Amino acid sequence: MVDIFSVKNKVIVVTGGLGQLGTQFSQSLAQAGAKVAIYSRRPFDRNQIAEKFPDVADNIRVYVASVTDKEALQKATDLLVADWGVPDVLVNNAGIDSKPDGSAEQNAPFEDYPQRYWDEIIDTNLTGVMLTSQVIGSKMAKAGRGSIINVGSIYGMVSPNQSLYAYREERDGVPFVKAISYAASKSALLNLTRYLATYWGTKGVRTNLISFGGVKTASFDKEFIDAFLDRVPMRRQAEITEYNGVIRFLASDASSYMTGSNVVVDGGFTAW
Template sequence: MIDFFSVEGKVAVVTGGLGQLGSQFTKQLAENGAKVAIFARRDRTKDEVEAQFPGLSDRIRVYKSDVRDKDSLIEATDRVIADWETPHILINNAGIDSKPDGDADQNAPFEVYPKKYWDDVIDTNLTGCMLCSQVIGTKMAEAGRGSIIMVGSMYGMVSPNQALYSYREERDGKPFIKAISYAASKSGLLNMTRYLATYWAKKGVRVNLVTFGGVKTGSFDKEFIDAFLERVPMGRQAELEEFGPIVQFLGSDASSYMTGANLVLDGGFTSW
């Protein structure tokens, strides 16, 4: 019996694969037999990889690169191909957002939102996905196969509900606005996905987007969580483990006739 969901023996690249979501994708694929190349801004030794991914360090390697730097992506991709082979799967996961407790200008009202923060987020979240897709997707197209998975957000489908953050102004006495840059970058992935899906369809490279909702991390204020859950039909945040299987599905032959799609995992948030 053929296991269409298998990723055994496939080579995957996960950008930002050491972070919260990225490590979940890395673990999911490696535990199911894939070889995973993590693209990160600094190298990790095999011992460091083993410490983060116990029992999986033979299938996981870290390659130093920056998604904003095409030359570093070319160098890292060439090393992956030399070590293993042309990747079968690319997960464009690396991304940044404004920090709730960082520089106040990161969450300033739109009228005075600094361009430097716009540039930082767009360069990583949108341009970075384009460059990774360009470098690795080209190799996939030459090989006649591949699956590119864009990691999106519900804020790429709907605007951030600023009411969720109103408690911050009441508590801190200054405006707190969820910035435009993150939403703009994630919405841009919608049409980048469709563009590349149609561009490479006849070359055997599939391109799909996964749109995630709120995930339980323990890093949000209780006031935010309470207000957020009132707007989620399922009444809860996602567990990190719930996001891994969807990337395995998209990287496997189970999704072989799927391209240009947007799979939404948000507990129903965008359904209201």
């Protein structure tokens, strides 16, 4: 029987593939038989790969490239093509956000929000996806096949609810406002996705967006989690492994007629 969810032997680029979610995506795709090329800002040698991904190290290679550096992306992709051929799938996963424990400036009221934080986040989350898609997507289009998966967020669909963060000012006596840049960058991915879906529609390259909700991590304050979960119909955050399935679905032929979509995986957060 043909497994329509198979990714066996597909060459899959995961940008930021050593991060929290990227590690999960890389590992689960490699376990399913894909050849996973991680694009990372820092070098990561064979021993480190073997330590981080013990059972699937042979299926994982790390190429050094920042998603904001087109020349580095081109060099990494040339090396990858020489090693494994033109990628079948690109997961635009690398992303940054303002840090909840960062400086007061980073979490300042909108009126005072410094442009440099805006630039940094837009550069990585939006320009980075544009450049990586340009470099790798164009090779896919020439090859006549490919799937681009953009990693978005619920905050690309709805604005962050500032009342979730109100406890911070009460606790610390300093204003805390969830900044605009992450939400604006992820929202822009909606139409970048539609643009590429239509642009390469007849070239066999599909482009879809996944809008993820929050993942369970130890780093959030209890006050935040309690207020956040009140707004999630399933009353829980995602387990770290719960996004692997949708990535595999969009990487495989099971999604062969899907392009330009926004797949929402958020425990219902945006349903009310």
